[in-house]
Amino acid sequence: MKKYLSLLAIVIVFISCKTENEEVVKATTDLSVKEYHNPESHNDQFTGGIKMIPITTPKGEFKVWTKRIGHNPKMKVLLLHGGPGVTHEIYESFEGYLPQEGIEFYYYDQLGSYYSDQPKDLSLWDLDRFVEEVEQVRVALGLNKDNFYLFGQSWGGILGAQYALKYQDHLKGLIISNMVMSIPEYQKYSDEVLAPQLPPDVLKEILEYEAKEDYGNERYLSLITEHYYPKHVLRMKPSEWPNSVNRTFQHVNPDVYVTMQGPSEFGIKGDATLKNWDIMDRLKEIKVPTLSIGAQYDTMNPKHMEWISTEVQNGRYLHCPNGSHLSQYDDQEHFFPGLIKFIKDVDKGEAL
Template identity: 60%
Template sequence: MRSFLSIMRLSPGSAEAAGAPSLSEYFDYSDREEELSGGARLITITTPKGEFKVWTKRRGNNPGMKLLLLHGGPGGTHEAFECFDSFMPKAGIEFYYYDQLGSHYSDQPDDTSLWEPDRFVEEVEQVRQALGLDKSNFFLLGHSWGGILAMEYALKYQQHLKGLIISNMMSSVPAYNRYADEVLGPQMDPEVLTELQQIEANNDFANPRYMELLMPHFYTKHALRMPLEQWPDPVNRMFNHMNQTVYVQMQGPSEFGIRGEASLRNWDRSGDLPQIKVPTLTIGGQHDTMDPEHMKWMAKQLPEGHYLHCSEGSHMAMYDDQKTYFEGLVRFIRDVHSRSLNT
């Protein structure tokens, strides 16, 4: 067995690292339920309002490192994660795309009582069971809203986790709102900010001027730091397929925090972070919509917390600081896995 130091000297993209399978083993889907469909699978989940189906797709095969991806939104889609195809296979890490209930390839019921964090937590647990993920292999990554969901899942079901990744999400919505008001807002052109605030005050979110101002003055500075015409196809498809009903109910219509009647407006788990005992990586971007200092602070509250700072990154640092993001993510997963082999 290789020592931990020899494992970490290998390139983050090397399939030899951390006991990763050979290429043929990694892409061997033989005798798996989803072999016929190339890894895609609909999973039946039970909710208080009946049974529905959610879509997942497996990429790769590694018994010790399996990563389930929780997309943002709420109401977003797995598409924002498609860049993982460029990094996880060559690292030998098995991973799963997954559209939460209400999103894209999954069922989209009309019952708004389903859009609650506790209900989503039970959905993730049912998906975990169906996919056969457990303490020996299960890494969970949540981005943005998915980070909220990942924290909630860990606080209830961490006994099933091998490792947790909270990507670009703070542990407190009120703190997020303060950061938007006190830090991000003042960075904007005062005239633009005044006009945006007036549109929000008038509850005129359908006004096309709102997005006309947001895209060049906010999104390309804090959501994804690329000119709009260069935004990657998966990101554009994710925005096009966003379930606005789920998004507005939970996140609200404003892009400057979570406000109004949004169900997540008072969400705060900062005081509960010490209860999450599993190895956890928090990821923040220097230009993020979320406060990177808060995400660094979160890592210090977690008993086995680690922080990854993407100095060039924004909210979607997996695209605009891709090298830093994936090198750090792969190293964390391999570190946790290698330590489990030596215990």
């Protein structure tokens, strides 16, 4: 009887997988697998899609790392990682979803991040300079208004929105993921909504360390890792975090992170250059099709992220009911279908 049940389970799984695969095939573009991996229109086959792109800055020329996955002249997504100072590794889950939908995408380590040059001049860690860097990357990769989708998550969402305010004529679509458009609003949500959800004794101890600015204390970090991260950053036990996420955190550049984000893991504080960033009153200037992604358990207020979609001229909201700040891992069921649908709807010219 046990053998029969096991065989039946295998058959059910096989049928289920077959059905899912058929649905994937139906969902893909008219590109064949061969066409999607066609290297003829690219000059990066020798390096497996990797390009080191020269970037001109006020402090000289440096190089940033990018890597292309796939080939589709109509749908190309440039991924802006968070941090600041994190890496492209946080997006490795995208490889499980976008290629089978025929969507070309680019990993990209911003200047200062792991695979790119890491100059020591702190004046380079400036939002406006990063905007100009993204524009130089766009030009080098040959992205334009007919195919260019810009995806930014967390700090990448700040960078993506700021880029759109200046260069949206080069965009086909914008995706702002897990980021509000005001750091003061983010801090308020952290202080008034998320902090009270912690056990009172844990919150008290965290705030004591923050008052002393003892951010490197192992006890402080362990409290954040044990009580805050698994609820609002990635809803998994830290011991079960994917290898790509662990590598991302191992490779953070603290100079970039602390300069722009500050030393606290509980908001943006101190002399962080992003502390007063707020473009809420400018969102109405963004006319390019825009997807805002929010999550129920995020460090950011999901209601604010829904509001973003109503404030831009042509917006859509994607809610991840089971997700947190890294919804591409803890709510893939909603994150990827919604992201893919947006890209394809914009490509087909369908109303949001």
